[in-house]
Amino acid sequence: MEKITCTGCSLLCDDIIVKKDGSNIEEIIGACLKGVERFEMISSKHRVLKPYIRDGDSLEEIDWDTALNKVVELINKSNNPLLYGFSNTTCEAQLKAIELAREINGFIDSNSTICQGKALNVAKETGFTTSTLTEVINKSDVMILWGFNAVESIPRLLNKILFSRGKFRMTGREIKTIIILDPIKTDSFNVMGPRDIALLIEPDKDIELIETLKEICCTENALPSNEVAGLDKDDFKRLQTNLTNSEYISIFVGQGLLKNQEGKNPLKSLFELIDIINERNKKGRASIILAGGHFNMMGFEHVALSNTGQNQSLSFNNHQLIESQETIISKIENKDFDLSIILGTDPISHLPMRLSKKLASKPIILIDNSRSGTYLIADLILPTSISGLETDGTAIRLDNVPIKLKKVIDAPQNLLSDEDLLNKIIEKLREKREGI
Amino acid sequence: MELYKFLPQTNCKKCGKPTCMAFALDLLKRKVKIKECTPLVEEDKYKEKLEKLKELVGDEEGEEKELRINVNEDDCDGCGICVTVCPVNARYCYSTLSGKAPEYPPDSHQLFVVKKGKCELLALEHCRRIAAEGRERECRVCETYCPREAIKIEYV
Numbered sequence: 001m002e003k004i005t006c007t008g009c010s011l012l013c014d015d016i017i018v019k020k021d022g023s024n025i026e027e028i029i030g031a032c033l034k035g036v037e038r039f040e041m042i043s044s045k046h047r048v049l050k051p052y053i054r055d056g057d058s059l060e061e062i063d064w065d066t067a068l069n070k071v072v073e074l075i076n077k078s079n080n081p082l083l084y085g086f087s088n089t090t091c092e093a094q095l096k097a098i099e100l101a102r103e104i105n106g107f108i109d110s111n112s113t114i115c116q117g118k119a120l121n122v123a124k125e126t127g128f129t130t131s132t133l134t135e136v137i138n139k140s141d142v143m144i145l146w147g148f149n150a151v152e153s154i155p156r157l158l159n160k161i162l163f164s165r166g167k168f169r170m171t172g173r174e175i176k177t178i179i180i181l182d183p184i185k186t187d188s189f190n191v192m193g194p195r196d197i198a199l200l201i202e203p204d205k206d207i208e209l210i211e212t213l214k215e216i217c218c219t220e221n222a223l224p225s226n227e228v229a230g231l232d233k234d235d236f237k238r239l240q241t242n243l244t245n246s247e248y249i250s251i252f253v254g255q256g257l258l259k260n261q262e263g264k265n266p267l268k269s270l271f272e273l274i275d276i277i278n279e280r281n282k283k284g285r286a287s288i289i290l291a292g293g294h295f296n297m298m299g300f301e302h303v304a305l306s307n308t309g310q311n312q313s314l315s316f317n318n319h320q321l322i323e324s325q326e327t328i329i330s331k332i333e334n335k336d337f338d339l340s341i342i343l344g345t346d347p348i349s350h351l352p353m354r355l356s357k358k359l360a361s362k363p364i365i366l367i368d369n370s371r372s373g374t375y376l377i378a379d380l381i382l383p384t385s386i387s388g389l390e391t392d393g394t395a396i397r398l399d400n401v402p403i404k405l406k407k408v409i410d411a412p413q414n415l416l417s418d419e420d421l422l423n424k425i426i427e428k429l430r431e432k433r434e435g436i
Numbered sequence: 437m438e439l440y441k442f443l444p445q446t447n448c449k450k451c452g453k454p455t456c457m458a459f460a461l462d463l464l465k466r467k468v469k470i471k472e473c474t475p476l477v478e479e480d481k482y483k484e485k486l487e488k489l490k491e492l493v494g495d496e497e498g499e500e501k502e503l504r505i506n507v508n509e510d511d512c513d514g515c516g517i518c519v520t521v522c523p524v525n526a527r528y529c530y531s532t533l534s535g536k537a538p539e540y541p542p543d544s545h546q547l548f549v550v551k552k553g554k555c556e557l558l559a560l561e562h563c564r565r566i567a568a569e570g571r572e573r574e575c576r577v578c579e580t581y582c583p584r585e586a587i588k589i590e591y592v
């Protein structure tokens with residue numbers, strides 16, 4: 001029996017117990033269904049175990065030497081390679097990926113750019129107050145889920161933050177209030193008790209609510225004259241009271257706030273609102289936690305920032321980071337690349353049709369462990385072991401805390417980890433360059 | 437007072453108590469049985485109230501109704517909220533206080549465990565609805581807070 005960390009989502013629960021029978025995982029205790037699905041990838045029928053090369057419509061199995069030579073050949077032919085993905089792998093592999101991008105003068109970006117990373121970019125201008133989950137568990141009395149369906153995307157989050165009995169919240173659920181703001185009634189609404197507040201706001205009207213709160217939330221007895229974003233005066237008042245009279249407010253922000261509304265960035269306004277509250281509320285403080293998806297989305301931001309001084313969308317020339325306004329989306333949109341190297345993600349299925357078509361028009365090297373939409377069109381496929389299950393490493397939890405990942409079992413067929421494979425590719429490229 | 441709502445509220449005194457409220461209090465303390473309120477049992481118009489009351493009071497002595505906590509496997513996603521929120525687990529499994537999964541193998545009092553992403557019921561006999569006294573016996577927080585509405589407390 002071993003205690004390990006789950007890499008099913010960015011909560012990185014480190015209390016999972018597994019029972020092994022040789023190389024077989026017999027029992028998984030404590031992990032949610034989403035986590036268990038990640039464990040099931042190990043023996044999934046969609047698992048890729050051998051390198052493949054595309055020959056017209058079919059894939060041909062090749063040996064590793066041929067595969068690595070082919071990678072080097074494709075990279076050396078390319079003048080403008082694109083590297084994308086890297087949020088489902090360890091920080092160590094992310095570091096190697098940036099090294100590879102530098103080596104081949106490529107452009108590298110992670111999934112975070114079109115997700116949480118957007119929020120961090122806003123935070124670069126305004127700054128933002130955040131908390132760790134431990135603080136939330138021990139101190140928070142009011143939790144707000146804003147445009148974020150926790151039950152669906154991070155199944156065990158509410159269990160940890162809302163139902164736990166923290167150091168200063170010993171009675172647990174009874175003295176914690178949850179407020180959910182969402183345009184639709186999600187499953188997360190089911191955890192509500194009598195004192196909690198469900199606010200169904202009109203779609204894309206968050207900005208209106210935030211702006212109104214900014215104006216009047218810290219003025220006593222000030223209420224808007226009309227409905228705001230579909231909330232009546234009573235709802236507004238209850239939200240306002242909680243925002244200004246609580247000891248420790250934790251706001252979890254999801255995908256719902258990432259898009260611009262009425263030409264403004266709702267996150268920027270929210271960060272400003274929090275500043276106002278923190279300045280005037282004498283009783284306590286409010287903070288924001290960005291709730292991401294893939295288990296190590298935050299990792300790329302941290303690794304890139306500490307390695308290059310820039311957290312995402314890194315463009316290299318002459319092995320140096322150069323200034324560029326491009327993002328992964330603009331690069332694909334303008335077809336400004338001639339080869340893509342994709343690791344641990346499935347952009348062909350997830351990007352809008354228009355973009356995935358453009359991405360598919362150039363050669364793709366895919367490093368991944370299971371079959372996906374991208375697998376079906378990639379030109380070269382290199383399988384690796386599953387990070388966090390078949391390799392150790394580090395990942396950054398959604399609240400920016402580094403968590404150790406522990407290897408549970410050996411990878412089948414001696415598959416390399418993402419880190420080792422990237423390293424091998426870099427070595428091979430250097431050998432070639434130096435003419436050995 | 438939850439139980440009072442489901443009495444006839446006529447204060448007819450047939451039960452030997454001065455008021456329905458007094459009867460409700462004794463019902464809570466398990467000093468009287470539902471059937472002692474004869475109008476409630478006999479008159480058809482109280483049928484719904486009677487059903488609801490029986491559900492709330494749970495198994496009385498001399499009645500063979502048995503507590504069942506059903507977890508619907510198809511709906512459960514293993515979020516572990518029931519494990520953390522159950523007051524019995526909170527008392528015997530220290531790690532649930534901070535929202536972590538309980539130690540394994542489970543304590544003999546532990547009621548729920550999440551295995552392979554699904555919740556399993558372990559030791560029903562320690563559920564407050566059976567083992568506790570007074571108000572605590574009315575516990576149904578696991579059913580209330582399950583986000584997938586997968587838990588149903590029943591008497592069969």
Ligand code: SF4
Pocket residue numbers: 006007008009010011012013030031032033034035036154155156157
């Ligand atoms: S909440 Fe996320 S990290 Fe925790 S067990 Fe579920 S999938 Fe794994």
Ligand code: SF4
Pocket residue numbers: 443444445446447448449450451452453454455456459460472473474475476
């Ligand atoms: S017999 Fe029933 S209705 Fe009459 S006083 Fe007692 S509890 Fe109330």
Ligand code: SF4
Pocket residue numbers: 507511512513514515516517518519550554555581582583584585586587
């Ligand atoms: S609270 Fe509901 S969904 Fe969550 S583990 Fe328990 S039964 Fe399953």
Ligand code: SF4
Pocket residue numbers: 505521522523524547562563564565575576577578579
């Ligand atoms: S009714 Fe209460 S004591 Fe019984 S299992 Fe549910 S939460 Fe635990």
